[in-house]
Amino acid sequence: MSQFCKDSKFNTLSKRLDLIKNMKGAVIPSLQEAQSIYGYLCPEIIELIANKLNVSTEQVYGVASFYSQFKLQPIGKHRVSVCLGTACYVKGADEILKKIIQILEIEEGETTKDGYFSLDTVRCVGCCSLAPLMMIDEKLYAKVKVEEVENILNTFKSENK
Numbered sequence: 495m496s497q498f499c500k501d502s503k504f505n506t507l508s509k510r511l512d513l514i515k516n517m518k519g520a521v522i523p524s525l526q527e528a529q530s531i532y533g534y535l536c537p538e539i540i541e542l543i544a545n546k547l548n549v550s551t552e553q554v555y556g557v558a559s560f561y562s563q564f565k566l567q568p569i570g571k572h573r574v575s576v577c578l579g580t581a582c583y584v585k586g587a588d589e590i591l592k593k594i595i596q597i598l599e600i601e602e603g604e605t606t607k608d609g610y611f612s613l614d615t616v617r618c619v620g621c622c623s624l625a626p627l628m629m630i631d632e633k634l635y636a637k638v639k640v641e642e643v644e645n646i647l648n649t650f651k652s653e654n655k
């Protein structure tokens with residue numbers, strides 16, 4: 495069992511799964527329950543759910559990987575997001591995303607090796623006049639230029655150690 499999953503939360507989850515396991519379509523609520531406790535779904539959690547629900551691990555993994563709400567990797571300490579809504583996209587948000595991917599050396603949905611940043615995309619956060627946007631946690635960066643991205647990430651990291 496990985497160190498992320500080997501803790502007291504495991505018993506809590508196991509008890510909650512016992513309450514859910516006989517429901518119809520129990521896989522999704524079980525995954526939601528597990529993710530609410532752990533923040534992501536490690537292989538051991540997938541296996542626990544499969545055992546409890548008496549289905550195959552492939553079946554549980556298939557559902558978990560199909561829905562973007564489920565995270566199969568640990569979430570970073572800070573979440574970097576790029577808006578890929580229409581207004582941001584036409585103003586070059588895809589180039590900003592590419593630059594972040596290049597700097598952090600992770601793809602969308604992944605977490606840096608040091609566990610500091612995770613990266614994802616969002617669709618229109620309602621500030622289209624400020625496009626293109628990127629966010630780190632709740633902090634919003636407006637009208638971002640590709641050449642500013644590295645400085646934004648470095649400055650955030652130096653201010654949030």
Ligand code: FES
Pocket residue numbers: 577578579580581582583617618619620621622623625627
């Ligand atoms: S499209 Fe990015 S804020 Fe609306």
